[in-house]
Structure formats: structure tokens, C-alpha cells
Amino acid sequence: MNLRLLVALTLVAGFAACTLEDQLAVPSFGDSEFIGQTYPLDPGMKTTLNGVYVVDRGQDRFGEKVVVLWNARDRMTILSGRDVGYFVLQAGRLDSVFFFEGYWRKQVNEMTGLARFFIAKESGGRFLMGDPSAPSTLILEGSIGDGDGRPTDPVVLRFERPIRPEVLSQNFSVLAHRGGGRTSDLVPHSENTVELVRIAEWFGANGVEIDVRLTSDGVPVLYHDNTLNPRLVQKIPMLGRMEDYSFAQLRSFVRLINGEQIPTLDEVLRTIVYETNLKFVWLDSKTEDQDLVTRMVPLLQQYMAEASALAAQGMRDSLDILVGVPSDAIYEELLRYPNYTSVPSLAEKTLDRAQALNSRVWAPVWSGGIDQAAIATAHAEGRRVFTWTLDTPEFVQQYIATGLYDGILSNYPSIVAYYHYVQ
Amino acid sequence: MSSNARRAIFWLLALVSVCATVRAQETDATYALIAYGGAGYTRNISTFDITPQGLQQNGFGGTLRIMWKPEHLLRVGIETGLTQVYHVKTVNVQTTFGVTDFTSSLNAVPILLAFSMPLTDRLEVTLRSGGYLLYSNTESFGNTVSSSTFSTGFGVGLSYMTPLDEDWGIGGEIKWYHMGKFDDDNIMLQVMVSYNFLEW
Numbered sequence: 313m314n315l316r317l318l319v320a321l322t323l324v325a326g327f328a329a330c331t332l333e334d335q336l337a338v339p340s341f342g343d344s345e346f347i348g349q350t351y352p353l354d355p356g357m358k359t360t361l362n363g364v365y366v367v368d369r370g371q372d373r374f375g376e377k378v379v380v381l382w383n384a385r386d387r388m389t390i391l392s393g394r395d396v397g398y399f400v401l402q403a404g405r406l407d408s409v410f411f412f413e414g415y416w417r418k419q420v421n422e423m424t425g426l427a428r429f430f431i432a433k434e435s436g437g438r439f440l441m442g443d444p445s446a447p448s449t450l451i452l453e454g455s456i457g458d459g460d461g462r463p464t465d466p467v468v469l470r471f472e473r474p475i476r477p478e479v480l481s482q483n484f485s486v487l488a489h490r491g492g493g494r495t496s497d498l499v500p501h502s503e504n505t506v507e508l509v510r511i512a513e514w515f516g517a518n519g520v521e522i523d524v525r526l527t528s529d530g531v532p533v534l535y536h537d538n539t540l541n542p543r544l545v546q547k548i549p550m551l552g553r554m555e556d557y558s559f560a561q562l563r564s565f566v567r568l569i570n571g572e573q574i575p576t577l578d579e580v581l582r583t584i585v586y587e588t589n590l591k592f593v594w595l596d597s598k599t600e601d602q603d604l605v606t607r608m609v610p611l612l613q614q615y616m617a618e619a620s621a622l623a624a625q626g627m628r629d630s631l632d633i634l635v636g637v638p639s640d641a642i643y644e645e646l647l648r649y650p651n652y653t654s655v656p657s658l659a660e661k662t663l664d665r666a667q668a669l670n671s672r673v674w675a676p677v678w679s680g681g682i683d684q685a686a687i688a689t690a691h692a693e694g695r696r697v698f699t700w701t702l703d704t705p706e707f708v709q710q711y712i713a714t715g716l717y718d719g720i721l722s723n724y725p726s727i728v729a730y731y732h733y734v735q
Numbered sequence: 736m737s738s739n740a741r742r743a744i745f746w747l748l749a750l751v752s753v754c755a756t757v758r759a760q761e762t763d764a765t766y767a768l769i770a771y772g773g774a775g776y777t778r779n780i781s782t783f784d785i786t787p788q789g790l791q792q793n794g795f796g797g798t799l800r801i802m803w804k805p806e807h808l809l810r811v812g813i814e815t816g817l818t819q820v821y822h823v824k825t826v827n828v829q830t831t832f833g834v835t836d837f838t839s840s841l842n843a844v845p846i847l848l849a850f851s852m853p854l855t856d857r858l859e860v861t862l863r864s865g866g867y868l869l870y871s872n873t874e875s876f877g878n879t880v881s882s883s884t885f886s887t888g889f890g891v892g893l894s895y896m897t898p899l900d901e902d903w904g905i906g907g908e909i910k911w912y913h914m915g916k917f918d919d920d921n922i923m924l925q926v927m928v929s930y931n932f933l934e935w
Contacts, residue, residue, distance in 0.1 A: 528878060539882075539884070541916075541917075542916075542917060542918060546784030546785055547781070547782070547783050547784045547785070547917065547918065548783065548784065548785050548787070549783070549787060549790070549821060549823045549839040549841065549871075549873070550839060550871075550873050550880075551841065551869070551871040551873070551882050551884065551917065552871060552873070552880045552881070552882025552884075553880070553882060556878075556880040556882070557878070557880055558876055558878045560830065560832035560833075560835075560875075560876045561873075561875050561876055561878060561880075563830075563831070563832070564828070564830040564831070564832060564835075564875070564876075565785075565787075565837065565875065567784070567785060
């Protein structure tokens, strides 16, 4: 009996001693990177590359079909329907040969590695260069590796068809949770940071949800949890409620798990407007502080106006920044805000709230089921309908197939983008 | 403390504990409640991602433990006390917001279920499982933040006690507390007094 008890106790202690790794390095070609020696692609070439491709080699890893998408300004994304897999690639060309370099990742596990592709002159290179006599074929030939290892496993992708015009013309929002993904999913940067928002489009997102709190001196910052804790911040001698600390304290002494600073809402919105082409921002209110709405609304109005000015010059797409209304307290606070029906908002919970606030978006939680009548009413009233937070590929596929939703929030935006664009 | 070092300590203690069970069981049918009190030095051995200047990882700790001693070797009881985990005092820290002093402290009150077993007549190993109440206090830029939270954790230790008479004993204990929530580890070296206050 004693022996059994002791062994059990020591095993419990042993499990408690284990710690999870919380970082996954993005593989890099380092000095052997080739793209720097090539010429950049024209916008028309990028558009031509967009489409659904058949996986001729590499089906075991990436499934039968993938979607190639120039979503970000500087990276081409290849979306796979298998294991939340994707490629993030830089591109360049030399004469009529196109080169792609970057990494692949599967977000359901820690698998990642380098990837390198090319399109040969007669396999689409001439076609991309606009040669009218070239056959309209596109074949991406390449290889992938594991970690920083040299890519050796062959992968071949053959263009099947462009993304359907009716899909492209939909105003569908692929929303990345916490600015691009959760820290726990080993995204390249900590959640809710300037650094992550900057690359959210790499994962197929065209919008982000970010979590906003107020510091003790009233500065809106991005941070999800109530407390400073090891899930989000590096080990430091500071504990307790995040909102008890002043901005100066947080900025001077706290670093997020991957070394970033806790950003202000102002910094993140400025990054979104000027460094991305994201079209939608959902400000999720993580506090019931009376001042949160008052502090957020002027900022979102300022940055929506700046984005509109850029859009008018053709420098970016239009941008919606909406105040999320997740709780009774925020709902009541927004109702007290002057001209609240003109404040761009996104109401969770019931459609009644979206109607009372004149919200642009109604966002019921996905687990509440699909209320077709309410969705039809919201659409008839000119509201968009989102659902959240949908991570299971089968459910993502099912919800997109209904054609009822205008956007899906997910920790895995690549899977939402895949099922949307592959339609 | 690295997870490898932690695992090495754990397996060593597990081996000692398992080996101890080969000793013959006591046949004394007397039950007793024994109180242990101790105080002494504690050293925080955690690694900080950002190590602040002025970090002081040496401190003071006190322990109160009550153990039930049955007729067999395995004893069970509860343990509490107060342990300084670490404290920080840095003056004139230059920041982009100006110069400030930074002070911070973390103290722990263990609430642990303890299981002990004599290895010899005087040497005893104790394993603990439960949690710690953590109290922290941080001040900088004129803003003080106090907080408390509960952390699960465990502890292991080795004590040596010499009897002074039938009821009293004196000795020492070395033990390790692990507080899981913020991954803090403290090693303690304490002078211990034991008192057999109830027997039946």
C-alpha cells in the first residue's frame, strides 16, 4: 500500500514538474535565401497566380487541392485543407522563371519547415509574363523540408481553375482571432501584438479581432487575460491584475512571451491602416471599465477616416473598425454614448441588441446553432452576420457551405480562407 | 530551475522513497500526533526571463507541520508556514517614462498535504502536494499593485531529527517547494523542533 501511494504521489509530482514549450521558430533559409536576387512580381502576375491548384505530389501532407492566394502585400499564401496547413512564401522572377521561398506549417501540431518552389518558363513562366502564345498552364514545382533542413521532399501543384468570381465578389470576412492567432498555437509572434497583426494576412485573414483593455491610467492596450501570467508574459517579478498597472509600468517592465511590448490600441490601428490591407477590425472589449467605449470610439473614428482617405487614393481597401459588444456592461455603456447608433459596432448575443445599437454586424456564437430566420432578418436590415470562434475544419466547411454568414472568426484563419476560396 | 534539473531531483527522491519501503513495517500500535515547527534560510532558484537589477533571491521561511503517526511507516499530515519567494529593490531605473524606483516582493503560504516516511530512526523523507497562496506587492512610478492568488504545487524534503526526550526533538530539514503557477522554486534549509503532543 505504501509503495503504491508513494509511486502515485511521485508521479503526480513528476507531472507537475513538466513544462510546455511555448515557442516555435519560423524556419529560415538564412544566407542561402535566393529571393533577394530576383525581381518582384507585378500585381497582375499575383492575380493570375491566385486560384485552386491540384496537388500532384505531396497529397499525403497537403491533401488533394490547395488554394494559392496573394492576400498580403508581400507574401503568397498557399492554403491546405489538411491539418490546418499552409505555406507562406516570398516570390520573385528572373526572366520568365518564377521563384518562391518560405516556409510551411501545420497549425494542429508543431510541424514546420522550409519550402521552395519555381514555375519554369514552359510551365507557366511565359504565361505569367503575358506571352499570348504561351499555354495557360501553371505548375508550381518544388520541395519542402523539416525545420531548417534543406527542402528535399517534392511537392507539385498544378493550376486547376481561378477562384470563382462570385466568391471573390462576396464581402466575406476571414477574421483572425487575437490579431492573427493564439500564442498557444505557436504563431510567429505573441497574440495581440503589432508584430502579429502585421502578418495576419499571411494566414489568409482579411480581418482581425483584437482584445482591448484599459491600463490603470486609462490607456487602451491589447491584452487578453485578466492577469499578468506565464501564458502571455515572460517571467518577471510582477503579478496581479493587468488593469491595476499603469501604462508606464507595463511598458517599462513587462514583455510578452515572445519578447514584444504590450501595444496600445493606437499603435495597432496605425499599423493596420498603414502597413496592411486588412479590411475589418473587431475590437473585443475585455473589461467592463466605464471609460473603455469613450476611449476606443475616437480612435476607431480617426483611423477609419485615415483608411478612407488612403482608399480614396487607391492605396488600400476600405476598413471597418467596430466596437465589439460582448457584455451587458459594454452594451449599457454604448447606449449612454452620444449618437451611439452612429458608432460602428458589432453586437454579440441577441439580434435585439444589434438592432438597438444599429450595429453593422450581428455576431452570434457558433455553438448557439444556425438561426436562419434571425440571420435573414439581420440581412434584410442591412447588417452583416459573423459567427465565432470556429476552429474545427468540418464545422468551418459546414458553416461556409450554408452561405448564410458574412464572416467567421477563427484561431485558424487559414482553414476558413481555404474553405471560402475553394468553393 | 530547468525542467531537466527538476526531473532529476524528482527521480532521485522517488528512488529514495521507493527504496525506503523495503524497510520492515513498525509493529508499534501507538498512534501519535506530532507537531513540527521550523525556521531558516530560503533560496529562490527560479530563472527569470527578464532578471531585474536588485533581485534578491535569498530570504527567510518558517514552517508548521502536523503529522499523524500511525502504526505503519507512512505518516500523513498538513503543512503550512510562510516563505519569502523573492524580493526586488532597484533605485533610479531609467525608462522612457522617466526615472523610477522599482520594488517588488512575492511571499508564499503553503497549504500542503504531507506524506512522510522514516528512512532510518532519525532520517525522514517528506513529500507534499497541494498549493500555495501567493501574495505579491509591486511598486513603481508611484503606483502600488498588491495581489494574491492560489497556485498548485508540491514539495519534497529530507529531515534529520534527534530526540531530546520522549516528546521533544530537534533537527534540521532541507526541502524544495515548487509553485506551479508562475514556475517558482525555492530551496529551504531550516532548523526544526518536533513535539509529540498527543498519543493514544
